[in-house]
Amino acid sequence: MIINHPLLGPCDAQEFVYKGDFRLIDRPDGMAESAEAAFFDYLYLRENPAGAHRELWFHEQGDRSWLVVTRNTVTHEITNVELARDVARSMGRSR
Amino acid sequence: MRLGTGGQIDRETKLSFRFDGRYYKGHPGDTLASALLANGVRLMGRSFKYHRPRGVLTAGSDEPNALVELRSGGRQEPNTRATVIELFDGLRAEPQNAWPSLKFDALAINDRLSTFLTAGFYYKTFMWPAAFWEKLYEPIIRRAAGLGAITTKPDSDAYDKGFLHCDLLIIGAGPSGLMAALTAGRAGARVILADEDFRMGGRLNAETFSISDMAASEWATQTIAELSALPNIRLMPRTTVFGAFDHGIYGAVERVSDHLPVPPEGKPRQILWRIYTQRTLLCAGALERPIAFANNDRPGIMTASALRAYVNRWAVSPAETVAVFTNNDDGHRTAADLIARGVKVAALIDTRPDAATVSGTELLAGAQVIDTTGRLGLTGITVKLANGQTRKLAVGALGVSGGWNPNVALTCHQRGRPAWDERIAGFVPAGDLPPGMTVAGAAEGQFSTHAALAGGAEKAVRALTDLDIEATLPVLPDSEDAPTRITPFWHVKGDKRAWLDFQNDVTVKDVKLAHQEGFRAVEHLKRYTTLGMATDQGKTSNMGGLAVMAELTGQTIAQTGTTIFRPPYTPVAMGVLAGRSTGADFRPSRLTPSHHWAQEQGAVFVEVGQWLRAQWFPRPGETTWRESVDREVRATRGSVGVCDVTTLGKIDVQGRDAAAFLNRIYCNGFDKLAVGRVRYGLMLREDGIAFDDGTAGRLAEDHFVVTTTTANAVPVYRHMEFARQCLWPDMDVQLISTTEAWAQYAIAGPKARKLLQKLVDPAFDISNEAFPFMACAEITICNGCPARLFRISFSGELAYELAVPTRYGDALIRRIMEAGAEFDVTPYGTEALGVMRIEKGHAAGNELNGTTTALNLGLGRMVSTKKDSIGTLLSRREGLTTADALNLVGLRPKDPQVRIPAGAHLLEKGAKAVAANDLGYVTSACYSPTLGSYIAIGFLKNGQARMGESLRAASPLTGEDVEIEIVSAHFVDPEGERLRA
Structure with missing residues (x-):
């Protein structure tokens, strides 16, 4: 597979390490009231779509960017690649 | 026998080769198969199951029968198809699956036992007792029903890997592929044209019709010459594109030196190419399929197109008198070509009653071949005529044509599902082809030469237009444009065995049995009968098998469907997949900065991940590793020892938020750590399980140095x-891995400070008062060499870790040894390191094993409840904090000289060694020279409350069962006085 890195252009998937669902970005607040239930969902419940899937890839043998790659799990077609940091910010994460 | 003239062989040059112990001659341009046929050898192998004598069925890579062991010694290759082995001088090949000889094979007895060896025979026959399967049945079956044997000697040849990029990859250099390459080449596109044959041209080399007033093979030669002159085209003969992978990536094997006795100096045997392409045009042609009839597997019976290829391309006829059996017009072309070349054709047997006549032979229309004779080679056929009478014909070869299957294999490698096309009675590419792939010529069911040329040109223009490359349709040369006329006919009915799959000995009867037993879906049929398995993957057999199944179920072939093809298209040697990654180069070895010095000391090394670390340093007179390790431990605890700890991961953390960041990464607090201090830190996974441990030193307000375990250096960095x-994302913090930037040595023992004071520049005070336990600083040593000093201890002794830029690592170990000579400084390896940390009760990889928590490790109180760091919350889960949770404890054997086996389970005395009685397990064990006793650490349920109790450590694996006492894991200096000294 080829991942079109937003900064570096097309890179072979072999340069990357896969992590999983991009929702891992959405870490709950551990000090919140209902934190335990939120962490259970966060850690153990995943969508498993046959189709478009947004997922985290780490450019380990490259520039060490975490990317959010939108990949069709049926065809392996990649339709979007974003810097995970930008996605995280857009999801309201900051400090 | 060789015909007097013709053929694309160099008759001037003779090549000598050996097969089955006999010597023969051939010519350049020959394959092993054509050369053997030229020498009158039809018998080339024995079949897989029944050990039936077999000859060639095809003239290409689809060959199921003529498998040989090529070459000898470390270069020996099993299951090599004689039809694609390019002849070279001195070639040696042996038949396989035959003993004692090809002509007399003892296991041909299986043929007589065929009633018992039908489909699924071993599932039914060798069922009981179950234990017999592995030890008795399977080895016997493996030996009896086998393919070639592999060599156990190392392969002396090199295999390479390479990467290629192009606009258009054209697979197959027959008429459509050549025309496509010409069109794209003239347009200036970057083109790769790959063909598995050593001579490009495909069927054009095996046909007699003309293109543009010249012989087809001559047109091919001219076209290839034009293509060779274009700089934007890469011609790759002897290259098999074996797989279509994601995003336009194709796998190909180029056989660089397989046609030579040994690879030329500096050349690899084969190259595995990874081809990145924008568009792909599949021009892989079509494969002719046989018709099943009684005893249709004798040497001399082959596909009609193979017979025609041997005669036209290699000027070889397998026999003086031949016959042709067909259900379509292409069989007539074979008969006409043979007659034109002076081969006697006894009859043309056509299953179609309305077949058109031919001149030069007798046409038996509406007739069928119902049986054959000839034990080691065909001697005659029996034909049932249209009027019901039978006639015997004496022939030495029979060409069979059941029609042509478009070679759709690569179209299926992703989601393509071929569809049935009545017009040609074959499957054509359909469904989702690999993105960017189109198909031209016979591979898409366009069988005439004109259609192939036109298709190649048009598809090439379309592919380039997609890429915004301007291309024009060329003027097509004149060529034949015969229609495809076929009346499907799959098998001649009868009681005797009629072969569908030659390689796996699957007959029409086996398919009937599969149907009878309910294995009717094509995928079930394949698994139950083995139809279409092994090296040829059913290229000649799948179609026949599913046609028979369709007939039995009453469905159409379209409804029955086909199994799909997966990579590789033809077998790929493990050697070329491995490439250069063999032996010492299997994976990289990482050497520590002190490696060369340690080698000089005669160190024994151990692989730790990719690192090679000194395990111990034997001294003259020491006969066992234990002697060396015990000495290293005693010397370190008695005076001073030194150990290379460079392999531990190092991560530089900088930025205004560095402390706040680490505070969230580690479960214990880091935000209040003072500059110049080090703290032990434990990282948890988000699920609360311990992930990694190490130290972090604060060199400045905004600068930390984190260490990780050797094994987790990469995962911890990734995690951070x-x-x-x-x-x-908005924290002001930057990370960089500096594992390889710093050489780091642990200097441990009561004399450690004295030794260090000789190295550290006088400006830096490292007295106990100025530089206490858990201090760190950036200093200089040896008159100005930059260094970092950490007062940390894994051994439990007064200890430091001293780091210098890696390039000074070798010099530093030599300086340490020099400066420490007066203290008898002793280098120690990973074993002594391990012994000392067990004596001290420090956890390592054995304890941080992916199932244990901070609480299990006795570090529960470290987990801060005042902050939200990774894993904190879930480490408090109910299930992880039960009263009988495992606790890290020390274990001492009742008899100090009896070892405690690592991995043993802890049990009450008298309890049976079963899982229900399990109380915990031993993680790390060693002999402690300090205590003069074997010791161990491990996890025990509610272990903290069981100090002083007597239990057992039992290992069902080793048979050891040792009485032990539960003690504190801190065997040595539990108060920590030494490390603060």
Whole structure:
């Protein structure tokens, strides 16, 4: 597979390490009231779509960017690649 | 026998080769198969199951029968198809699956036992007793029903890997492929044209019709010459594109030196190419399929197109008198070609009653071949005529044509599902082809030469237009444009065995049995009968098998469907997949900065991940590793020892938020750590399980140095980058891995400070008062060499870790040894390191094993409840904090000289060694020279409350069962006085 890195252009998937669902970005607040239930969902419940899937890839043998790659799990077609940091910010994460 | 003239062989040059112990001659341009046929050898192998004598069925890579062991020694290759082995001088090949000889094979007895050896025979026959399967049945079956044997000697040849990029990859250099390459080449596109044959041209080399007033093969030669002159085209003969992978990536094997006795100096045997292409045009042609009839597997019976290829391309006829059996017009072309070349054709047997006549032979229309004779080679056929009478014909070869299957294999490698086309009675490409792939010529069911040329040109223009490359349709040369006329006919009915799959000995009867037993879906049929398995993957057999199944179920072939093809298209040697990654180069070895010095000391090394670390340093007179390790431990605890700890991961953390960041990464607090101090830190996974441990030293307000375990250097860095970029993207913090930037030595023992004081520049005070336990600083040593000093201890002794830029690592170990000579400084390896940390009760990889928590490790109180760090919350889960949770404890054997086996389970005395009685397990064990006793650490349920109790450590694996006492894991200096000294 080829991942079109937003900064570096097309890179072979072999340069990357896969992590999983991009929702891992959405870490709950551990000090919140209902934190335990939120962490259970966060850690153990995943969508498993046959189709478009947004997922985290780490450019380990490259520039060490975490990317959010939108990949069709049926065809392996990649339709979007974003810097995970930008996605995280857009999801309201900051400090 | 060789015909007097013709053929694309160099008759002037003779090549000598050996097969089955006999010597023969051939010519350049020959394959092993054509050369053997030229020498009158039809018998080339024995079949897989029944050990039936077999000859060639085809003239290409689809060959199921003529498999040989090529070459000898370390270069020996099993299951090599004689039809694609390019002849070279001195070639040696042996038949396989035959003993004692090809002509008399003892296991041909299986043929007589065929009633018992039908489909699924071993599932039914060798069922009981179950234990017999592995030890008795399977080895016997493996030996009896086998393919070639592999060599156990190392392969002396090199295999390479390479990467290629192009606009258009054209697979197959027959008429459509050549025309496509010409069109794209003239347009200036970057083109790769790959063909598995050593001579490009495909069927054009095997046909007699003309293109543009010249012989087809001559047109091919001219076209290839034009293509060779274009700089934007890469011609790759002897190259098999074996797989279509994601995003336009294709796998190909180029056989660089397989046609030579040995690879030329500096050349690899084969190259595995990874081809990145924008568009792909599949021009893989079509494969002719046989018709099943009684005893249709004798040497001399082959596909009609193979017979025609041997005569036209290699000027070889397998026999003086031949016959042709067909259900379509292409069989007539074979008969006409043979007659034109002076081969006697006894009859043309056509299953179609309305077949058109031919001149030069007798046409038996509406007739069928119902049986054959000839034990080691065909001697005659029996034909049932249209009027019901039978006639015997004496022939030495029979060409069979059941029609042509478009070679759709690569179209299926992703989601393509071929569809049935009545017009040609074959499957054509359909469904989702690999993105960017189109198909031209016979591979898409266009069988005439004109259609192939036109298709190649048009598809090439379309592919380039997609890429915004301007291309024009060329003027097509004149060529034949015969229609495809076929009346499907799959098998001649009868009681005797009629072969569908020659390689796996699957007959029409086997398919009937599969149907009778309910294995009717094509995928079930394949698994139950083995139809279409092994090296040829059913290229000649699948179609026949599913046609018979369709007939039995009453469905159409379209309804029955076909199994799909997966990579590789033809077998790929493990050697070329491995490439240069063999032996010492299997994976990289990482050497520590002191490696060369340690080698000089005669160190024994151990692989730790990719690192090679000194395990111990034997001294003259020491006969066992234990002697060396015990000495290293005693010397370190008695005076001073030194150990290379460079392999531990190092991560530089900088930025205004560095402390706040680490505070979230580690479960214990880091935000209040003072500059110049080090702290032990434990990282948890988000699920609360311990992930990694190490130290972090604060060199400045905004600068930390984190260490990780050797094994987790990479995963911890990845994890921290995830936290930095994905969880807290606006924190002001930067990370960089500096594992390889710093050489680091542990200097441990009561004399450690004295030794260090000789190295550290006088400006730096490292007295106990100025530089206490858990201090760190950036200093200089040896008159100005930059260094970092950490007062940390894994051994439990007064100890430091001293780091210098890696390039000074070798010099530093030599300086340490020099400066420490007066203290008898002793280098120690990973074994002594391990012994000392067990004596001290420090956890390592054995304890941080992916199932244990801070609480299990006795570090529960470290987990801060005042902050939200990774894993904190879930480490408090109910299930992880039960009263009988495992606790890290020390174990001492009742008899100090009896070892405690690592991995043993802890049990009450008298309890049976079963899982229900399990109380815990031993994680690390060693002999402690300090205590003069074997010791161990491990996890025990509610262990903290069981100090002083007597239990057993039992290992069902080793048979050891040792009485032990539960003690504190801190065997040596539990108060920590030494390390603060």
